[in-house]
Amino acid sequence: MYAEERQQHIVDRARREGRVDVADLASELAVTGETIRRDLSVLERHGLLRRVHGGAIPVERLGFEPALAARDAVLGAEKDRIAKAALAEVPEEGSILLDAGTTTARLAEILPVDRQLTVLTNALPIALSLAGRANFNVLFIGGRVRSRTLACVDPWAMEALAQSYVDVAFLATNGMSVQRGLTTPDQAEAAVKKAMVAAARRTVLLADHTKLSSDHLARFAELSDIDMFITDSGLDPQTAAEIEGQGPRVIRT
Structure with missing residues (x-):
């Protein structure tokens, strides 16, 4: 699975379930926890997720919109x-x-x-x-x-x-x-x-x-x-x- 596909999977799951967990994603996608954390950092920079302890939450759950450039x-x-x-x-x-x-x-x-x-x-x-x-x-x-x-x-x-x-x-x-x-x-x-x-x-x-x-x-x-x-x-x-x-x-x- 390419990084872009993995990151899209993470966003989709976060929106569906309300949050994602680093350990669960690493096990599910057969990658290291560090790989998942890098993915979450990329998605946060793009304005799609907000990092929290142990995982991330979709920005929609936080009550604000990503900026236009993001x-x-x-x-x-x-x-x-x-x-x-x-x-x-x-x-x-x-x-x-x-x-x-x-x-x-x-x-x-x-x-x-x-x-x-x-x-x-x-x-x-x-x-x-x-x-x-x-x-x-x-x-x-x-x-x-x-x-x-x-x-x-x-x-x-x-x-x-x-x-x-x-x-x-x-x-x-x-x-x-x-x-x-x-x-x-x-x-x-x-x-x-x-x-x-x-x-x-x-x-x-x-x-x-x-x-x-x-x-x-x-x-x-x-x-x-x-x-x-x-x-x-x-x-x-x-x-x-x-x-x-x-x-x-x-x-x-």
């Missing part, structure tokens, strides 16, 4: 594949909405240069990356900027979304499950995401498989509110079928 460094290849698959849902012309997130940001980077689009976004990095593109009319959804995600929230953002209606909204999420739908740690961001769903003719969710079965404080949508879910091949076929049973079409890249 999240962007994780599962880069998967996020790139998701973004490329999402290009098929970008209209030839019209309007789209890009939520704040690391995968939606990757979609922004590869938007076609031959399409005339109006792009709404509440994400500072996305707005800045698109502002110089002559073929795009970029409308920035302003408001209070959350330092952890660089997303604009609160009344100004909500008012702008209430007055808008786009062809497709590309949404991000911190967590999702068949039982609880789409969730995020911050209530202000949840309110904005909910308004985004209401402001779009179609909603496409972009999220890697690690968001599955990870539930957070604030729910902003049911799976039935989503038209399409684009993820990576790490999502198992059975779970994909369960999600499709709730409404959205599932694309595994």
Whole structure:
């Protein structure tokens, strides 16, 4: 097993069971305790786990979000594949909405240069990356900027979304499950995401498989509110079928 595969296994188990133990993991994976401790240090630097005595706990259990840069460094290849698959849902012309997130940001980077689009976004990095593109009319959804995600929230953002209606909204999420739908740690961001769903003719969710079965404080949508879910091949076929049973079409890249 490669180090990346081992580390993904550790994260998945931590999210499933609430914590992981160094000795148990070393025995299960047939490696030394020192190898597991190095893995935990890597995962902590990536903002996925927090080291505790004898093991680690997923950051979701600690009530805070990893910073944007930490999240962007994780599962880069998967996020790139998701973004490329999402290009098929970008209209030839019209309007789209890009939520704040690391995968939606990757979609922004590869938007076609031959399409005339109006792009709404509440994400500072996305707005800045698109502002110089002559073929795009970029409308920035302003408001209070959350330092952890660089997303604009609160009344100004909500008012702008209430007055808008786009062809497709590309949404991000911190967590999702068949039982609880789409969730995020911050209530202000949840309110904005909910308004985004209401402001779009179609909603496409972009999220890697690690968001599955990870539930957070604030729910902003049911799976039935989503038209399409684009993820990576790490999502198992059975779970994909369960999600499709709730409404959205599932694309595994």
